[in-house]
Amino acid sequence: VYNLEKILSIYPNAKIIHIIRDGRAVLSSNLKTNKLMIEKNQKPIFPEDEYISYYYWKNAIKFTKKLQKNNNYLEISYRNLLLNPEKKLKQICKLINIDFNKKMLKFSTINKKTNLVPKNRKYYHKNTFEKIKKKKIYAWKNELELNKRHRFELIANKYLKKKIIK
Secondary structure, three states, X not given: OOOHHHHHHHXXXXXXXXXXXOHHHHHHHHHHHHHHHHHOOOOOOOOOOHHHHHHHHXXXXXXXXXXXXXXXXXXXXXXXXXXXHHHHHHHHHHHHOOOXXXXXXXXXXXXXXXXXXXXXXXXXXXXXXXXXXXXXXXOHHHHOOHHHHHHHHHHHHHHHHHHOOO
């Protein structure tokens, strides 16, 4: 997101698809990914602190606000993508000017066969090998420590209501 201005200065007609996820889910996912990276003797890359995580999440959303009037920009909530994958994929296809194909909904099967995810990244992209699970929308409720969740909700309450419920 933070490189979009540079990308658009080089490719002014680039199509931007911005998938917005609940900030609590982002924090939860980042914490899990960091843990996996540590287990693989890699340096964690995501903020562990809920305040810093909120800051990045909110600013990424705010940063793209000026693109919302751009015809080459599409904003989709992660929640709606999981609840209505065909409808959302059709919107994406329309933006990038390609025909929708039902096979697109079988991404996990295709990914297993074609190794789209590099071997060294499979451990934190493992969900791309599975079918869409609607229950993943709220997985953070069970995965995120209660104290981190409450602190994030305290500082992000206004933004969570505004951006995620849609």
